[in-house]
Amino acid sequence: MIIITGASKGIGKFLYESYKSQGFDVIGTYHSSKVEGLYKLDISNKLEVEQFVESIKDKLSNVVLISCSGTSYSSFAHKSDIDLxxxxxxxxxxxxxxxxRNLLPYMRQDGFGRIINFSSVVAQMGVHGTSAYAASKSALWGMTKAIAIENATKNITINNINLGYFEIGMxxxxxxxxxxxxxEKIPTKSFGNPEDIIKTINYIKDTSYLNGANIDLNGAII
Structure with a gap:
């Protein structure tokens, strides 16, 4: 079972439609952009997440979680709205x-889990106005290391893909x-092909010894 959060647009939509077309069992979620067949979910609301996982628990076997939900806010730090x-x-x-957190118990019971998060080249480069986004994305690196160690004996892996700039989404x-x-900063002088994101995800989910890692998928911009 592949679970994709943020599957209503951008990279999440691309991945959802691609895996569905290949015949995989896929569950997708959306927050604000409603799409028929997707589950409405605010992942920042812990009660909604608990209820969502409870509602699909009978389908949870060989779970691959691809976390695509995300948001951004641009502002210089000294001018920023703290709530945003x-x-x-x-x-x-x-x-x-x-x-x-809510899927891990099922993965541990099943003896299998693949967790794939998306971080960003923005967190590595230092870009004006992105302190919130960069902080949230770089924090995934430490979280991933800890969760990888905690669950490694259960055949559960968690890895990050640090995305560069692609011809999709933002x-x-x-x-x-x-x-x-x-x-001009990208040596290839081109944005990435979304198909390379799927290839990287497939490599991660099929490679059990890859765990707690950060994979830069950015065309060598750094």
Whole structure:
């Protein structure tokens, strides 16, 4: 069973539709952009997450969790709205932990689990106005290491993909002038192909000895 949070748009939608078309059992969630067939879920709300996992518990076998839910807020730190800043951490970090925490007991009982989180090149580069987003994404690295160690004997792995810029999601919404600046920083002079994200996910889920790792998928921008 593949569970994809944030499956209504961007990378999550692409992954959901790709795995469905390949015949996998896939459960997807959405928060604000309603899509028929997806579960409505605010991953930052621990009660909603508990109820969601309870509602699908009979389907939970050989679970692969792909956490695509995310949000961003751009502001220089000294000008930032603290409530909006915190909301990014609530979704990107706390929300990611909420869904992992509630699925782990089933994975441990099953003796199998694959957890794949998306961090970002933004957390590695230092980009103006991204303190909330960068903080939430870099925090996944430490969380992943701890959870990997706690569950390694149960055939459960957890890894991060540090995404660069792709022709999907935020990459498509980027202003043309800024996109040109970013493109010049990428040695390939191109944004990534979304198919490479699927290839990387498949490598992670099929490789049991890969655990607690961070994989940079960024075209060598760093």
């Amino acid at each position: 800043w915190e909301s990014v951490v609530d979704v990107n970090l706390k929300g990611t932990f909420n869904i992992i 990459g498509l919404d980027m202003p043309a002038d800024y996109k040109k600046i970013i493109m």
